[in-house]
Amino acid sequence: MRVREDKRVALGDAAALVPEGSTLAVGGLSLNCSPAAFCRELVRAGTRDLELLAVVNGMATDWLIGGGCVRRLIMGLTSFEGFGLAPNFRRAAQTGAVEVEEWSEHTLICALQAATAGVPYMPTRAGLGTDMPALHPHRTWEMLDERTGIRFLACAALKPDIAVVHVHEADRLGNARMNPKLVWFDTELVKAARTVIVTAERIVDTDSFRAAPERTAFPSYAVDYVVEAPRGAWPTACWPEYDYDGDFYRAYQAAARDPEGFAAFFAEHVGPLATGATA
Amino acid sequence: MSYELDELVVAALARELPDDTRAFNGAVSFVPVCAFMLARATHAPNLTWVAGSIAVDPQPSEIPESTLASTIWDGATMLQSSVADFWAYAQSGRLNSFCFRGAQMDAYGNVNNTVIGSYDAPKIRLPGGGGMADLGCLVPRIYLWSTTHDPRTFVERLDFRSGLGWGDGGDHRERLGLAGGPVVCVTNLAVLDFHPESKRMRIKSVHPGVSVDDVQAATGFELVVEGDVPETAPPTAEEVDLIRRLDPTGARKREFA
Numbered sequence: 001m002r003v004r005e006d007k008r009v010a011l012g013d014a015a016a017l018v019p020e021g022s023t024l025a026v027g028g029l030s031l032n033c034s035p036a037a038f039c040r041e042l043v044r045a046g047t048r049d050l051e052l053l054a055v056v057n058g059m060a061t062d063w064l065i066g067g068g069c070v071r072r073l074i075m076g077l078t079s080f081e082g083f084g085l086a087p088n089f090r091r092a093a094q095t096g097a098v099e100v101e102e103w104s105e106h107t108l109i110c111a112l113q114a115a116t117a118g119v120p121y122m123p124t125r126a127g128l129g130t131d132m133p134a135l136h137p138h139r140t141w142e143m144l145d146e147r148t149g150i151r152f153l154a155c156a157a158l159k160p161d162i163a164v165v166h167v168h169e170a171d172r173l174g175n176a177r178m179n180p181k182l183v184w185f186d187t188e189l190v191k192a193a194r195t196v197i198v199t200a201e202r203i204v205d206t207d208s209f210r211a212a213p214e215r216t217a218f219p220s221y222a223v224d225y226v227v228e229a230p231r232g233a234w235p236t237a238c239w240p241e242y243d244y245d246g247d248f249y250r251a252y253q254a255a256a257r258d259p260e261g262f263a264a265f266f267a268e269h270v271g272p273l274a275t276g277a278t279a
Numbered sequence: 280m281s282y283e284l285d286e287l288v289v290a291a292l293a294r295e296l297p298d299d300t301r302a303f304n305g306a307v308s309f310v311p312v313c314a315f316m317l318a319r320a321t322h323a324p325n326l327t328w329v330a331g332s333i334a335v336d337p338q339p340s341e342i343p344e345s346t347l348a349s350t351i352w353d354g355a356t357m358l359q360s361s362v363a364d365f366w367a368y369a370q371s372g373r374l375n376s377f378c379f380r381g382a383q384m385d386a387y388g389n390v391n392n393t394v395i396g397s398y399d400a401p402k403i404r405l406p407g408g409g410g411m412a413d414l415g416c417l418v419p420r421i422y423l424w425s426t427t428h429d430p431r432t433f434v435e436r437l438d439f440r441s442g443l444g445w446g447d448g449g450d451h452r453e454r455l456g457l458a459g460g461p462v463v464c465v466t467n468l469a470v471l472d473f474h475p476e477s478k479r480m481r482i483k484s485v486h487p488g489v490s491v492d493d494v495q496a497a498t499g500f501e502l503v504v505e506g507d508v509p510e511t512a513p514p515t516a517e518e519v520d521l522i523r524r525l526d527p528t529g530a531r532k533r534e535f536a
Contacts, residue, residue: 029331029347030306030345030347030348031344031345031347031348032347032348032349056306056347056409075407076407076408076409076410077306077406077407077408077409077410078406078407079306079307079406079407081306081307081344081345081346081347081348082307082309082343082344082345082530082533083344085404085405085406086406089404090403090404093401093404094400094401094402094403094404096399096400100404102393102407102408103412104408104409104410104411104412104413105409105410105413106366106410106412106413106417107412107413109362109366124413125370125416125417125456125457126412126413126414126416126417127412127413127416128416128443128455128456128457129415129416129440129443129446129451129452129455129457130408130411130412130415130416130440130441130442130443131393131398131439131440131441132408132412132441135398149456150456151455151456178360180358180360182333182358182360183360183361184333184360184361184362185362187361187362187363188362237348237349239349239352240349243348243349243350244344244345244348246344249344
């Protein structure tokens with residue numbers, strides 16, 4: 001008898017799932033639940049030329065930029081919030097080392113939903129009257145619906161090649177759940193992307209999903225690879241199992257003030273800091 | 280009872296929030312979060328606050344370093360687990376209030392949190408607008424706040440319009456088909472509202488010890504001044520006591536560095 005496919009990939013082999021030049025979407029919300037361990041693997045593997053989509057993110061984005069992995073960043077917000085501005089992001093944006101394509105939370109969700117639905121664009125009233133649509137006029141443009149007279153912004157479909165999100169538990173088939181089911185943008189990323197990678201605190205038996213199917217966040221058929229990554233969201237939070245690591249955010253910011261020392265700090269905690277990242 | 284400036288600002292913002300406020304907060308929103316909790320504990324018991332746009336009606340014992348962090352969700356009646364929950368209600372009008380601050384704000388309450396300088400070669404790259412570009416359009420009651428009322432923040436012309444206030448003024452929002460707009464802007468110097476016709480910022484009250492001239496001198500555009508401008512009422516002893524209990528670690532003070 002044939003057995004069902006085992007979608008597990010070791011964390012150490014996971015970077016190979018992301019080809020150079022990919023459009024990679026990473027999940028999480030600010031200090032919550034980014035797939036940080038996975039992003040660290042990309043830095044260590046020296047992955048280059050990514051188009052990174054991170055809607056509201058901080059540390060994982062800053063790691064990937066510091067590691068020289070990112071060519072273009074598509075984002076709504078990149079910040080460490082109470083811990084300050086993300087230093088590699090800020091520097092790379094100011095020097096032009098990374099092209100920053102700023103959208104907004106809802107227009108990005110619309111673009112992902114258009115990709116999911118297979119329609120050319122999604123209409124929204126968000127973004128009207130701001131300077132944001134003109135930053136990418138080929139992807140967001142104002143339209144007037146002649147039947148109703150309603151003005152709206154058209155958000156062109158944006159389909160990530162790969163989405164990676166972090167969850168509490170997954171099985172070898174790709175079923176994934178959060179405890180509780182707190183997925184925020186991650187659902188939109190998972191639905192839209194061509195390839196979906198889930199990193200999980202723990203791998204559990206499929207029977208554990210059958211015992212509580214109402215708690216499953218992503219079904220097996222929506223997930224292509226499963227990577228076991230205990231504390232894989234660190235230093236962001238994986239609520240309610242662990243909180244964000246405020247000490248690490250503070251140490252990172254302190255280290256970033258000294259360009260020479262920062263390379264050593266970054267190497268110790270993340271991976272090699274790209275040449276020119278501290279210029 | 281003595282009070283600090285941060286308590287005055289929190290109380291002034293709280294008093295602007297009516298009982299039918301159904302608000303939510305974004306990142307780095309320590310002052311609004313305190314104001315929501317204070318209003319709810321005083322004149323606006325029906326005010327509903329959705330923490331981080333996720334946790335409905337929470338009762339946190341303190342405010343963490345991030346106003347999107349999970350510890351602020353304590354005691355919530357619901358965790359809105361997907362964007363389908365939050366954005367639907369934000370667009371339909373069930374949620375009706377949001378607070379903005381920006382590195383720059385203009386006379387019409389538009390805000391910039393994207394770049395200082397040009398977009399392509401910024402002098403300072405700021406975090407980005409996040410949901411500002413969305414919520415300025417979708418939410419009918421926008422409350423602005425600032426703890427740095429100076430000519431660098433309050434500018435004639437934004438370097439980038441991340442979030443829509445009253446747009447170009449007058450009936451601009453109406454022409455775009457958008458409801459409502461900014462209600463007030465509470466700063467470390469004054470409470471400002473908007474002229475009903477021109478939609479330009481107007482001085483509503485000046486904080487104790489601050490003159491109308493001080494406020495104008497700290498503002499990079501001409502403010503509307505009508506008649507005698509009253510003084511902002513200082514926080515009461517009850518308000519000060521509540522603020523200190525609701526935010527025992529003083530997270531709000533992070534905005535008053």
